[in-house]
Amino acid sequence: MDSPSVLPLPESIQGFPPLPPASLDPFLDATSRCFARYGVRRTSVQDVAQELGVNRTTVYRQVGNIEQQAMLLAARDSHRLLSxxxxxxxxxxxxxxxxxxxxxxxxxxxxxxxxxxxxxxxxxxxxxxxxxxxxxxxxxxxxxxxxxxxxxxxxxxxxxxxxxxxxxxxxxxxxxxxxxxxxxxxxxxxxxxxxxxxxxxxxxxxxxxxxxx
Known part of the structure; x- marks a missing residue:
């Protein structure tokens, strides 16, 4: 009988972009909420900063610009789905x-x-x-x-x-x-x-x- 214990999916996830560290989750959660509210194109780093209650410099330092945030969010959610x-x-x-x-x-x-x-x-x-x-x-x-x-x-x-x-x-x-x-x-x-x-x-x-x- 097939068993989840022998399904080698976690190893295959290594082919995906690296899973962002959990410390970035608050930033990526804020990014996700802003994307869902305004759309990707209309979201700014300032929007994410306001959502999180920090300044823009902190957001840039932790997760970069909007395109970088989108890539990090996609990588995180892909890992979560496959895991x-x-x-x-x-x-x-x-x-x-x-x-x-x-x-x-x-x-x-x-x-x-x-x-x-x-x-x-x-x-x-x-x-x-x-x-x-x-x-x-x-x-x-x-x-x-x-x-x-x-x-x-x-x-x-x-x-x-x-x-x-x-x-x-x-x-x-x-x-x-x-x-x-x-x-x-x-x-x-x-x-x-x-x-x-x-x-x-x-x-x-x-x-x-x-x-x-």
């Missing part, structure tokens, strides 16, 4: 648990206050982010998913497929659904094609030869 994956997976891993996991990731990403604000008011910023940063981010996310799908394929709970290619597909499907909400129920939408594609095929029964008398 939580083992606790979100139903074991043993099978087609349904994969669909449920992807649906959860999509819902939580779309509910993130900063991303929700960008999807509503700053889609052009998302476009530039997709062109500049998403390819590398997706490659790193794929690296994080490969151990998961390899484990499930090896135990016979998922159909036998190239684990790297399968991880690529799952990551790309997830990313596209985060940016563009599907019609109808998300879980049903994912399951319609993923359940058949991920379900292992049963071995054909051995043929019986007629005995000639």
């Amino acid at each position: 939580s994956l083992p606790g979100r997976i139903s074991f043993p891993i099978g087609p349904r648990s994969v669909v449920d996991l992807l649906a959860t990731l999509v819902r939580e990403a779309r509910a993130h206050p900063v991303l929700a604000k960008m999807l509503a008011d700053e889609r052009d910023l998302i476009g530039s982010f997709v062109a500049r940063d998403v390819p590398d981010l997706m490659e790193r996310a794929t690296t994080a998913f490969v151990p998961l799908v390899s484990l499930a394929i090896g135990t016979g709970n998922l159909a036998r497929r190239d684990p790297v290619a399968l991880a690529q597909w799952l990551v790309r499907i997830t990313a596209s659904l985060i940016l563009i909400e599907p019609p109808g129920d998300l879980t049903d939408f994912l399951g319609e094609l993923l359940i058949p594609a991920l379900t292992p095929t049963s071995p054909a029964p051995p043929s019986r030869r007629r005995r000639l008398r």
